Amino acid sequence: MRRSELTIDLGALRRNVRRLREAAAPAELWAVVKADAYGHGAQDAARAALEAGAAALCVATVQEGAALRRAHPDVRLVVLGPLAPGEERLARDARLEVTVSTPALPDGLDVHVKVDTGMGRWGMSPAELADVPPGPVVGLMSHLATADEPDPGPALAQLERFAVVADRFPGVVRHLANSAATLRLPDARFDAVRCGIAIYGLSPFGDDPARHGLEPVLAWRSQVALAKTLAPGQSSGYGRRFVAREPSRIGIVPVGYADGFRRGLTGAQVLVSGRRRRVLGAVSMDAFAVELGPGDAAGAPVTLIGDGLTAEEHASHLGTITYELVCGIDSRPGRADRRIIDGS
Secondary structure, eight states: OOOOOEEEEEEHHHHHHHHHHHHHSSSSEEEHHHHHHHHHHHHHHHHHHHHTTOOOHHHHEHHHHHHHHHOTTEEEEEEEEOOOTTTTHHHHHHEEEEEESSSSSOTOEEEEBBOOSOOSSSSSSGGGGSSSTTTTEEEEOOOOTTTSSSSOOHHHHHHHHHHHHHHTTTEEEEEEHHHHHHOOOGGGGEEEEEEEEGGOOOOOOOOOGGGGGGOEEEEEEEEEEEEEEETTOOSSGGGGGOOSSSSSSEESSOHHHHHHHHOTTTTOOOETTEEEEESSOOOOOEEEEEEEETOOOOOEEEEEEEEBOOHHHHHHTTSOOHHHHHHTTOOOOTEEEEEOOOOO
């Protein structure tokens, strides 16, 4: 590898899709591959999800959908985000189904009507649904705000509101559940579920994915590019945030916040030669320092995510969610190598 390497295990992704299909049955599973499949690679993830039985693909933008249409000419492709002005033609040419949040429907497109049942974001009010002509409507949808929270009450209230309005559009596909609801709320599954984070083996609840039968798809590895010893009083990195109190061996890893290894990961753990070691000092744009063990030297392997070190741990350290963490990893060729495997 040059600086770091991302490994994407499509075998794990397929097993996650099958696990979620079992949880959702008899509802269909629709794979959410927006934002380059949450940083995992939309083309590869889409193909693997469909091979494992996903019935549709969901994206955020018309452009994302059009790019997938070329590889998947006969697959249902649903754009979850709003259309920008002038995008109707591209959506029609790519045969995309689109989501609408107002009673004004675009011409010549199959639409999924989104109702706001409590998310307070996209979607029309239940009262506005009375003004929607039923002809082009192929789906009715909403989005849950708290399906991943310990208290199920607000999500169940949204479910009840959705069930009431669903009767106004008989015969169309009804879809409400996200990954968390697919795993936790059986009554939210309706005709289809939209699973994103869980198909990548990341827990929608922020805990150990294995508790839910999920396997992480992404691993991120680098190496110690330089090893050195700091004398007492010497420091490493901007701001002297780490100052050695005793002779300290450190390694410099050629990954930083420009690659998605966030500045707030100071003090977090990575694996050096398979052992947990602390990140020392400030993470810079292109590098960070890590403590070394007695046998570690330049060239020692460093695991940033994987090999038992979960993205959930880093997200907890940062006070954020895994979605933000993995979406922020830069896998462009100039920053990282990308390797696809198909682990059994």
